[in-house]
Amino acid sequence: MGNAAAETNDPVMDRNLFNQWFDDRMAQREAEHVPSMTIIATKGTLDMAYPPFILASTASALGWDVSVFFTFYGLNLLRKDLDLEISPLGNPAMPMKMPMGPDWLRSVNMNIPNVLMANMPGFEKMASGMMKKTMRDKGVATIEELRSICLEADVKLVACQMTVDLFSMDQAEFIPEIDDWIGAASFLPTAQKADVSLFI
Amino acid sequence: MNTEATATLDARGLNCPLPILRTKKALNVLEPGDTLQLISSDPGSVKDIDAFCKQTGNELLENNAESGEFTFIIRKS
Numbered sequence: 001m002g003n004a005a006a007e008t009n010d011p012v013m014d015r016n017l018f019n020q021w022f023d024d025r026m027a028q029r030e031a032e033h034v035p036s037m038t039i040i041a042t043k044g045t046l047d048m049a050y051p052p053f054i055l056a057s058t059a060s061a062l063g064w065d066v067s068v069f070f071t072f073y074g075l076n077l078l079r080k081d082l083d084l085e086i087s088p089l090g091n092p093a094m095p096m097k098m099p100m101g102p103d104w105l106r107s108v109n110m111n112i113p114n115v116l117m118a119n120m121p122g123f124e125k126m127a128s129g130m131m132k133k134t135m136r137d138k139g140v141a142t143i144e145e146l147r148s149i150c151l152e153a154d155v156k157l158v159a160c161q162m163t164v165d166l167f168s169m170d171q172a173e174f175i176p177e178i179d180d181w182i183g184a185a186s187f188l189p190t191a192q193k194a195d196v197s198l199f200i
Numbered sequence: 201m202n203t204e205a206t207a208t209l210d211a212r213g214l215n216c217p218l219p220i221l222r223t224k225k226a227l228n229v230l231e232p233g234d235t236l237q238l239i240s241s242d243p244g245s246v247k248d249i250d251a252f253c254k255q256t257g258n259e260l261l262e263n264n265a266e267s268g269e270f271t272f273i274i275r276k277s
Contacts, residue, residue, distance in 0.1 A: 058217040061224035062255045137213040139242075149221055 015078040037196040044076030046084035053146035069158035083130040099133040142167035205237035212241040238272040
C-alpha cells in the first residue's frame, strides 16, 4: 500500500499525466464552447444601423449566440416603420458621391460646404435617398432585411426601457419581436459572460 | 466547374454579409455530406467563406476565381 502510493505520487510522473489530462480537457472545452457576442447599439442613423446588424447576423451565421441591446437613438432601429436617414452635416468622413451618371462622375467626391448642407431644405432627405440607391445598386442588404435575418436566426434584440420613458415613446411603436425591455443592470451580466462585446 | 454539387446558390450581385448569410441558410436544409456550390461576385467573399467554413466546421472543397466571379464548393459537416 505504502509502496504503491509512493509510485503514483512521483511528482514528475504526476505532472506529465496532469498536463496530458489538462490539455485534453481544455481542447474538449474549446470544442464544446459556443462563442457569444453582445452589442450595445446606440446610434439611429442609416449609416450607423449597419454595423450592429451586419455583425449580429454574421455572428449568428457562424453559430454564435448573439444579443443586441438597443439604447438611446439605437432604439430607432427597432421601430416597426424604419425610416432611417443619414446626415452628411458634421460628418466629414462620409463620401458624397452621385449614385447615377457615368463612372467618372460616380467616383467624384463632392465637397459641399457645411453652410450649404445646413441651409438647404430637404438636403438630408436627398442625401439619404442617394445613399439608399447606392446601397441597392451595390447589392447591400437593407436594414429591414438584416433585421429579419437576425430575428430568424434567434439573435436576441433587447431594448432599453429608460430610453422609451426618457423620450416619451410608446412600446407599441416598436416591433413585437423585442425579446425584453430592460436596463443596464440586466444587460451587463450577459455582456460579462460574452466572448465579444461591442459598443456601437 | 463541378456540376455534382447537391445544391447551387447564386449569390452574384449580393454584397457582404449576404453571401455568408445565404450560404448558411442554404446549408441548413442540406444533409451532412451534401455539397453546396456557391457563386459570388463579392471579392470579400473569398476570405469570408474560408473563415466561415473554418469556424462552422464545414469543409471548403473548392475555391475558384474566374473573371470577377468566385465559385466555392462546400461540404456540409
